[in-house]
Structures are given as structure tokens and as C-alpha cells.
Amino acid sequence: MKVGVFSCKSYDREFFNNRNHNYGYELEFLDCALTPETALLTKPFDAISVFVDDIVNREVLDTLKESGIHHIALRCSGFNNIDLEYAKEIGIGVSRVPRYSPESVAEHTIALILALDRRLFKAYSRVVDNNFELEGLLGFNLANKKIGVIGTGAIGQALIKILLGFGCRVLCNDINPSDQIKSLGCDYVSLQDLIKNADVITLHCPLTAESQHLIDHEAVQNMKDGVMLINTSRGGLVNTKALLAGLKSNKIGYLGIDMYEMESELLNHDLLCEKVDDDIYQRLATFPNVLITGHQGFFTRESMIQVTDTTLSNLQYFFAGKICAETFLN
Structure with missing residues (x-):
């Protein structure tokens, strides 16, 4: 399964590549944020992962639906950057990382x-x-x-x-x-x-x-x-x-x-x-x-391992047709 990882930094690449051996996804890392202008980049993927500053509004969600995206894996606990009700309405699942160190x-x-x-x-x-x-x-x-x-x-x-x-x-x-x-x-x-x-x-x-x-x-x-x-x-x-x-x-x-x-x-x-x-x-x-400081509070090795593992696990649940009550939002 191919997963697009938006707003990706060098440390995201490091931790996802190191932890992905347990899952075997084809990961493509994108430096750009998900926005209405970049949403078309999602077409090659089966699912995507986004972070706190990515935009997931109705316009973006419509594009994701057209691209065949059925799941968004947030790499954070907050989800105020996503129109959760509309995502549910159009059949796009959303998961998050509720706890990380x-x-x-x-x-x-x-x-x-x-x-x-x-x-x-x-x-x-x-x-x-x-x-x-x-x-x-x-x-x-x-x-x-x-x-x-x-x-x-x-x-x-x-x-x-x-x-x-x-x-x-x-x-x-x-x-x-x-x-x-x-x-x-x-x-x-x-x-x-x-x-x-x-x-x-x-x-x-x-x-x-x-x-x-x-x-x-x-x-x-x-x-x-x-x-x-x-x-x-x-x-x-x-x-x-x-x-x-x-x-x-x-x-x-x-x-x-x-x-x-x-x-x-x-x-x-x-x-x-x-x-x-x-x-x-x-x-x-x-x-x-x-x-x-700039979003540095979460940034420890222990936290990054937990964020990465939970995100990959959420994708595993989705691809298996299952949900995790603790981490899935809709």
C-alpha cells in the first residue's frame, strides 16, 4: 500500500523508515503541506498522513475523495485543522495519535x-x-x-x-x-x-x-x-x-x-x-x-517513536478494514 506523508521533515523520514520494517508500506515523503493547491498530489496514494499545519477543509476533502483517498492518518493528537464532520459525510476515515510521551x-x-x-x-x-x-x-x-x-x-x-x-x-x-x-x-x-x-x-x-x-x-x-x-x-x-x-x-x-x-x-x-x-x-x-519555542514540546526520541508507531498502526487497522476505538475519530 502506498502512503503519502505530507509536511515531512528529515526526522519524520528517519523515524518512519526505521519503524516501517514492521509494516512494509511504500512511503512517499512530501516536504510540502497539504493545501487546496497541493491536494492533487494525493492521486497516487491509497492513504495519506498529515500534521498539525496541513489544511484538511471541505475543498481539500473533495479533492481527496476524487483521488480515491479513504483514510487520513494524523501524526498528532489535535484535529482542529480537519473538517471532521464532512470527512465522515463523504466516507473518509480519520485517525490520530491521542497519546505520545x-x-x-x-x-x-x-x-x-x-x-x-x-x-x-x-x-x-x-x-x-x-x-x-x-x-x-x-x-x-x-x-x-x-x-x-x-x-x-x-x-x-x-x-x-x-x-x-x-x-x-x-x-x-x-x-x-x-x-x-x-x-x-x-x-x-x-x-x-x-x-x-x-x-x-x-x-x-x-x-x-x-x-x-x-x-x-x-x-x-x-x-x-x-x-x-x-x-x-x-x-x-x-x-x-x-x-x-x-x-x-x-x-x-x-x-x-x-x-x-x-x-x-x-x-x-x-x-x-x-x-x-x-x-x-x-x-x-x-x-x-x-x-x-516552535512546536518543540513533543520533540523527544521517545515521543517520535510513539507517534510513528501509532500512525503506522492506524494505517494497518485501516487497510485491514478495522478500526481502533482509541485512535479513530470517525
């Missing part, structure tokens, strides 16, 4: 928190210039700080276990509270109470129509002065203009993001988020108390 994102979150708190980039730049002055590098202890974790799924739970090791008091918010997290002594509170009381707020929930701009102007204004805000989930959870306003007023004292709201405007498209001009991103990047 939650520790990788949790640990990246901790890395952002510590780098911002201890101003590691500024400190490193000084030492490189033989400047060992400590002025302006004062940090704070994580021990006894209130850390607000919004979203206590697999990643949120992995993060909470790390935070408890630092001696933090963890405040949680989720529409489905976890008994396991409660048993660890963590409190579930309303979103409003979490935003009002947390010294550090970190986001670990999916992007949906309901959660888009969960952090907006009002939320920022209700935060503690000098709060640290971390987003290693999806960019659209926060209103970037609200972040800028909070940074300018010093309401937000530290900002760490692995996802920019309109990051796909820098690459392809993001269907769910409203338009934000690129100069807003450029302005955001000028703040010395902002640390931005």
Missing part, C-alpha cells in the same frame, strides 16, 4: 518555567561576554508557589507530578476532574479562581470552539500582577493581543509559549483562529521576558 511536553513546560524564572538566556549572554554581574537576574523559588494547571489529561498529570516534586501547591481546572490528581492532594477550582490566585498558569487543554481564546483580555486583567503564563498546548487558547497588552502593563511578568496563535500564518494556515497580523508576532518576540 506526555512527559515530553510536561518536561518542556518545566524547562520554559525555569528558563524564564532564572533568566537563563540573559545570564548566558552575559557570561559569554565575560560579564558575571547578577543585577537583573533575580528569580524566585518554585517551592510553595501556586501553579495553576488548566487541563489535567495525560500531559497535565505528568506535569503535576513534577511540580509536586518541586514543592508547589497545584491548582487544577478541568471539565473532567481526575480522581488520581485529587488523591495527590491537588485542588480543583473554578477557572476564575485559578486565574486570580495562581503565580504561574500553564495550559494543557485541547483547542475547540469553546476553548478558543480561553485566555482573553478579561482573563489577563484578573491575573496576579507579574504572573507567569505558559502555553505548550495550542496557540488559539490565548488571544495574542491580550498577551501584548498584559506584557506592556506588566500584568504578565513572564511569558513562555511553544505555540503562537497564528503560527501557521508563518507556515500555512490555521483554520480555527481569527486573523492576527504577523507584526503582532514580531512585537511579541521583542519582549525580554518572553520565551518562544
